[in-house]
Amino acid sequence: MSNFVPKLLFVFVLGLPLVSHASELRLLIDMLHENDMVSEEQYDRLLAELEQNQQQSAKEKQQITEQLELVTQPPEVEVTTKGGLRVSTTDGQFETRLRGRLMIDAADYDGAPQIADGTNIRRARLAWSGRIFSDWIYKLDYDFTDGGELKDSYIGYTGFSQARLRMGLMEIPLGLQYRSSSANSQLIERSLLGAFGGDRYIGMMADTKRQHWSATAGIFGDDANEQRERNDEGWGVGARVTMAPINHNNMVLHFGLATFYRHLNDQATLRFDEQPEARVAGFEIVDTGIIPGARTYTRSGVEWAAVGNRWSAQAEYMVTDVRRTVGQDVGFSGGHIQSGFFLTDDSLNYENGDFGSPQPNHHVGDGGVGAWELVARYSTLDLTDEDIIGGEIDSLTFGLNWYPVPMLRFSANYINVLNVDGGPSSGQEPRIFLVRSQWAF
Amino acid sequence: MSNFVPKLLFVFVLGLPLVSHASELRLLIDMLHENDMVSEEQYDRLLAELEQNQQQSAKEKQQITEQLELVTQPPEVEVTTKGGLRVSTTDGQFETRLRGRLMIDAADYDGAPQIADGTNIRRARLAWSGRIFSDWIYKLDYDFTDGGELKDSYIGYTGFSQARLRMGLMEIPLGLQYRSSSANSQLIERSLLGAFGGDRYIGMMADTKRQHWSATAGIFGDDANEQRERNDEGWGVGARVTMAPINHNNMVLHFGLATFYRHLNDQATLRFDEQPEARVAGFEIVDTGIIPGARTYTRSGVEWAAVGNRWSAQAEYMVTDVRRTVGQDVGFSGGHIQSGFFLTDDSLNYENGDFGSPQPNHHVGDGGVGAWELVARYSTLDLTDEDIIGGEIDSLTFGLNWYPVPMLRFSANYINVLNVDGGPSSGQEPRIFLVRSQWAF
Amino acid sequence: MSNFVPKLLFVFVLGLPLVSHASELRLLIDMLHENDMVSEEQYDRLLAELEQNQQQSAKEKQQITEQLELVTQPPEVEVTTKGGLRVSTTDGQFETRLRGRLMIDAADYDGAPQIADGTNIRRARLAWSGRIFSDWIYKLDYDFTDGGELKDSYIGYTGFSQARLRMGLMEIPLGLQYRSSSANSQLIERSLLGAFGGDRYIGMMADTKRQHWSATAGIFGDDANEQRERNDEGWGVGARVTMAPINHNNMVLHFGLATFYRHLNDQATLRFDEQPEARVAGFEIVDTGIIPGARTYTRSGVEWAAVGNRWSAQAEYMVTDVRRTVGQDVGFSGGHIQSGFFLTDDSLNYENGDFGSPQPNHHVGDGGVGAWELVARYSTLDLTDEDIIGGEIDSLTFGLNWYPVPMLRFSANYINVLNVDGGPSSGQEPRIFLVRSQWAF
Known part of the structure; x- marks a missing residue:
């Protein structure tokens, strides 16, 4: 008020x-x-x-x-609650926000191999972020599932023109899918490219977002769980650049390039594996096992996305090259292409380098039916090279999203694993029916 | 303001x-x-x-x-803090609440067996709940003790007349004791029936509360910690109905019936055990051990409660029938009867199917002495049947509660285990002096 | 507003x-x-x-x-956000606060022994505290790092004149360094005396703070993680008294005395160890190992501090005497002396018995350069006595602190271990370059 x-x-x-x-x-x-x-x-x-x-x-x-x-002087503090809590001073100097995320999954796995049907709290997160003295920001994000894990938690400076410098625990700048929040992925889980994504390390990162381009670069130490006595931790550097020659009125054309180099810590082991686009059972359908002698790896990706009002599409391709002290160097790769279409008069929400949460134009309870979206995706991942037989997998996923009101989403996915060639589950192609109820703000 | x-x-x-x-x-x-x-x-x-x-x-x-x-238009947002934090829009569409619970216990165990005297943070909880767009609710509740555990965390819809539909991690609808918050139990711990109570599973639940009756029914998968690769998770269904032919002006007559059927997951083990109405030491005085071949069980309970101004009484009886693939099917049972009396002009707070927190009429610091309550309870539990010798126990507990102001409670309990027959502690009857300091909102 | x-x-x-x-x-x-x-x-x-x-x-x-x-009646509720969140009723009866702390470290260890270079989230804490009905307080503090740990969490009464009585999980009253928040230590980590400090137990504590003196006394059970079935928990008693004959206008002269007696639980093991004033690697450079037969110990400390505008100094000395059922009783001791000088027109913030957070007089972004402080410390710790050869260590640390605005701090420390005599790392003297980014409110 x-x-x-x-x-x-x-x-x-x-x-x-x-x-x-x-x-x-x-x-x-x-x-x-x-x-x-x-x-x-x-x-x-x-x-x-x-x-x-x-x-x-x-x-x-x-x-x-x-x-x-x-x-008539402006009030000193504004309080708003629209699914979270935001308290800010009207001079823009201070702000405190509480945000949360709750995702409840259930899955039915059919066909071989036998995978555990069941339910899962996929994410239960509370994030506290804020701004102090205009130019300084902080965030503390925690996931309460599975005993708890610290997520993006950092201190930052925003006093530069349109740029940020942050220090703390952050996700590496790689991939359109992982740069967009898990709450905003069009299908319930990200694609098979998840085998290469979402690492969080303690480091320093600078980024800037403009209407027609974005750029991010960071240098990182090891993850927050890693505390060794004798062996030096690993480190890494990475950067991502995106361009959006078209970005106005629900019309978007986006391109991106990213690369990440990582030097493992002296005793670390490297392993790539992935579940079949559902994470209820915890079953890894492709898995390299520990890659002997792995010391460094370089991961590179290209991204493309387009939005035209109700319609959207995106594609990514990524390669990971591993250098080893034992055996041949190996390379793994994967990619996906996906497309979505809103049955209602809604559109994806492009945020200058990643996708935000769709805001249904007509709310349930207010005469509307919310936003309804159909999505399809083809994913492929190859974790087999030289002596490492992790398996190759292709998968087709269909999804339906219902956003009755902003912040809420109910999704159903049908995942059809087309082919698994090599690795622990070679020749076994499950089909999965997966549902999620999600609150995120 | x-x-x-x-x-x-x-x-x-x-x-x-x-x-x-x-x-x-x-x-x-x-x-x-x-x-x-x-x-x-x-x-x-x-x-x-x-x-x-x-x-x-x-x-x-x-x-x-x-x-x-x-x-003179109404303000848009109201902020209140009376032991927690509540921010709501005056149009009733949005609300955010922060609530907490802290319970600090100390216990002195006397007599055989030797049980560890000591202290315990019994619960340290933070719950974030809210309402968005009038009809949708969410809750995220976490207990920070013992490494942390997710409690009731769900998304729900309340757009039906007087009813709720919720999805997420929730306690099964069974038993008056467990339907009432741990913060509101008249004695420090719930009765020996705790052996059969308080399970939380991921599922879907519908409930309604009226002045003279309430009904709840749910279908559940497994708990939030259960993530198996190969073996399907367990599942269950349950329902509870209560009636309150009298429910006005601190006069209550309450009856309830509940039943819960559970199919264990393929590799799950079933075990019932219980501590002697004090949970400082972690010592289980009766214990079936793992019940070989248990595959399903059905648990049923009847409840009764009455309130007449300062006086209150309640009783519950529960049976659990276990079907096994190995050995004979077995059944266990237990019950309790308890009565409380306020020395001050106060009354229990019946909330149409469970008990809320008493609100002392005269606060300490405001000329009053708070609310003082005497409570006594007799509990019995029989975990012995066929080849399963878990033990039978009878116990008498006396308690004194002091509520100096709302949200705060200090309690002292004297627990006299009358008889332990069979099981790991057969013939050993400890006496326990237990105190708790509690803040809950 | x-x-x-x-x-x-x-x-x-x-x-x-x-x-x-x-x-x-x-x-x-x-x-x-x-x-x-x-x-x-x-x-x-x-x-x-x-x-x-x-x-x-x-x-x-x-x-x-x-x-x-x-x-013109006062408003009912005030909301402020200056780096945290504070909601209070203007009648002073109710208050809710959210506070946090995030510390991000990186360390480079040089010389022998080989210690792991790397990064660390040192603390990521969220604290919820409040006041209800004027005289009652509560706090719930949690550190989200390393799987999570409950910090000071208590219920208290403040209705006495200038005194508090608290029950719950609290740090023992010992030592100026540990009575001051970790966010306010002048060097990144506390001194080698950390081997003797910072224990948190469940108990009851009374304290009072006046301009020229403070006093604290408590009785404690065991820590919050300790839950034993059979063996009684340990217990302890402790007290601390401080005097400040000078305490006005950034001029302080402070003396303190504290003692703490602890009886270990029946199966507990006692061990003292310490890292070299950096806690990134987790490497203990001195370590008694488990002290056989230890049953009780008494720890006593003296403290001194002085502030004269920009300049400050403090010193502590502590001894721990262990009584054993096996072998000779043993005693360990340590101490430090440190001094700081603000390059800017700032001063340490003495809070009647401990040190609070410095408040830079000239903020970055507001025409100022923040507060800049130089600090030096000499620490010594002797963990060798009789048959226990934990090692003796001397260390010199230099530090630079920059507080650009209140609540934020960036620090760089150079730690020069002068001598390690005996124990697991005898003769090995590492040098460490340590940096921290810190947000604390």
């Missing part, structure tokens, strides 16, 4: 008729004087009295005007 | 004397005209001037009235 | 010219009557009309004054 009282009081000030309209009295007095009804002496006394009272009224009006101008 | 400024400003509008009371001036002008002191022409000019000024005043009054009516 | 609207409206009331200044009209009427221009009857009617209107005006003014006095 904070910001409308002063505005209206301001209007109030302008119209305040606090000087009595004494002109008719002055007129009468003048007429009586003119008609000789009052003496000169009486006339002077009357005018003096009138003058004194008018001066008094004007002075009081001035006082009130000044006082009311003070009332 | 949000909601009183506009109300008062509204009053302000009505009483505003913004049209000057010009009637005495008009009277004077008329008299002078009547007495021929002013000419017709002068008289007309005076009346014109007076009229113009009065119109101007009326117009300004109208402007101000309209402006002030805008000020 | 809550508290300025009423203040200004109050001023508004005083200056409100709501009685029309009718004195000139009365003057005119009297003159006309005196000049026989109006009859007696007319004069009386005019005066009656004037009187009635003036009474009406006075009455309306009275109404408005009363209404506006209501508006």
Whole structure:
């Protein structure tokens, strides 16, 4: 409510008729004087009295005007709650936000191999972020599932023009899918490219977002769980650049390039594996096992996306080259292409380098049916090279999303694993029916 | 503060004397005209001037009235803090709440067996719940003790008349004790029936609460910690119905029935055990051990409760029938009866199917002594049947509760284990002195 | 914004010219009557009309004054966000605060022994505290790093004059370094005396803080992680007294004494070890190993601190005497002396018994350079006595702190281990370059 009282009081000030309209009295007095009804002496006394009272009224009006101008100063703090909590000072210097994310999954796995049907709390997160003294930001994000894990948690400086410098625990800048929040992926899980994505390390990162391009670069140490006594931790560097030659009015054309180099810590082991686009059972359908002698790897990716009102499409391709002290160097790769179409008058929400949450134009409970979206994706991942037989997999996924109101989403996915060639589950192609209920803000 | 400024400003509008009371001036002008002191022409000019000024005043009054009516619009957001934090929009569409619970226990165990005296943080919980777009709710509840555990965490829809549909991690609908919050149990711990209670699973649940009855039914998968690769998770269904033929003015008569069927997951093990109504040491005084071949079980319970002003009583009885693939099917049972009496002018707080937190009528620090309550309970539990010798136990517990102000409670319990027959601690009957300091909102 | 609207409206009331200044009209009427221009009857009617209107005006003014006095009542709730969140009722009865702490470290270890270079999230904490019904307080503090750990979490009573009584999980009252928050230590980590500090147990503690002295005493059970079935938990008692004969205007002279006695639980093991004033690698450079037969210990410390505007100094010395059932009783000791100097016009913030967070006088982004501080410390620790050869270590640390704005701090430390004599790393003296980025409120 904070910001409308002063505005209206301001209007109030302008119209305040606090000087009595004494002109008719002055007129009468003048007429009586003119008609000789009052003496000169009486006339002077009357005018003096009138003058004194008018001066008094004007002075009081001035006082009130000044006082009311003070009332019209903006409020110091604004509080809003639209699915989370946001408290900010109106001078823009300070802000505190509480945000959360809850995802509830259930899956039915059919066909070989036997995979565990069941339910899962996929994410239960609470994030506290804020701004202090205009130019400094912080975030603390925690996932309460599976015993708890710290997510993006950093301190940052935003005093540069349109750029940020952050220090702390952050995801590496790689891949359109992983740069967009898990809450905004069009299908329930990200694609098979997840085998190469989503690493979080402690480091320093700079980024900038503009309407037609974005750039991010960072240098990282090891993850937050890694605390070794003797062996130096690993480190890495990475960068991502995106361009959006078209980005206006729900029309988007996006391209991106990213690369990430990582030097493992002296005793670390490298392993790539992936579940079949559902994460209820915890079953890895392709898996390199520990790659002996792996010391460094370089991962590179290209991305493309397009939005045309209700329709959207995106594709990514990524390669990971592993250098080893034992055996041949190996390379793995994967990619996906996906397309979505809103049955309702809605559109994906491009945020200058990644995708935000769709905002249904017509809410359930307000005469609308929310936003409904159909999505299809083809994914492929090859974790077999030289002596490492992790397996190759192709998968087709169909999905339906319902956003009844902003912040809520209910999704159903049908995942059809087309082919698994090599690795622990070679020749076994499960089909999965997966549903998710999601609250995210 | 949000909601009183506009109300008062509204009053302000009505009483505003913004049209000057010009009637005495008009009277004077008329008299002078009547007495021929002013000419017709002068008289007309005076009346014109007076009229113009009065119109101007009326117009300004109208402007101000309209402006002030805008000020009297309700505030958009209300913030309250009475032991927690609640931010809501005044249109009722959005709400965010932070709630917490902290319980600090100390116990002295006497007699055989030797059990560890000591202290314990029994619960340290933070819950974030809210409402978005009127009809949708969410909750995320976490217990920070013992490495952390997710508690009731769900998404729900409340757009039905007086009913809720929720999805997520929830406690099964069974038993008056477990349907009432741990913060509101009259004795420090729930009764020996705890051996059969408090399971939380991921599922879907519908419930409704009316003044004279309540009903809940749900279907569940497995718990949030269960993530298996190959073996399907377990599942269950349950329902609870309560009736309250009397429920007004601190007079309550409550009956309830509940049943819960559970199919264990393919590799799950079933085990029932219980501590002696104190949970500081972690010592299980009766314990079936793992029940070989258990595949499903059905648990049923009856409940009764009554409140008559300061006095209250409740009783529950529950049976659990286990079907096995190995050995005979087995059944276990237990029950309790308890009664409480407030020494002060206070009463239990019945909430249409469970008990809420007592609100002391006279606060400490405000001339009162808070609420003081005496409670006694007899509990019995039989975990022995066929080849499963878990033990049978009877116990008598006496308690004193002090609620100095709402949200705070200090309790002392004396637990006298009367008899332990069979099982790991057969013939050993400890006595326990247990105290708790509790903050809960 | 809550508290300025009423203040200004109050001023508004005083200056409100709501009685029309009718004195000139009365003057005119009297003159006309005196000049026989109006009859007696007319004069009386005019005066009656004037009187009635003036009474009406006075009455309306009275109404408005009363209404506006209501508006000037203080707001019910105040919300502030200056790096955290604070919601309080203006009657002082209720308050809720959210506070946090995030510390991001990176370290480069040189020389022998080989210690792991790397990064670390040192602390990621969220604390919820509050006040209810004036006299009762609570706190729930959690560190999300390393799987999560409950920190100070208690319920307390503050209804005594200037004193508190608290129950729950709390740090023992020992040592100036550990009584001051980790966010406010002048060097990144506390000194080698950390081997003897920072234990948290569940218990009860009373304390009071005055301008020239403070006193704390507590009795404790075991820690929050300790839950044993059979063996009684340990317990302890401790007290600390400080005096500050000088404490005004950034001039402080502080002395302190503390002692803590602890009886271990029946199966507990006692061990003292310490890292070299950096906690990135987790490497303990001195370590007694488990001390066989340890049953109780007594720890005593003396403290001294002084502040003179930009300059500060502090020193502590501590001894721990262990009584054993096996072998000789043993004693360990340590101490440090440190001094800091602000390059800018700033000063340490003494809070009557411990040190709070420095508040830079000139903020970055507001024309200032923040606060810059140089610090040096010499620490020594001797963990060798009788058959226990934990090692003796001396260390010199230099540090630079930059506080660009309140709540933020960036620090760089150079730690030079001068000598390690005995124990697992005898003769190995590493040098460490350590940096920290810190947000704390």
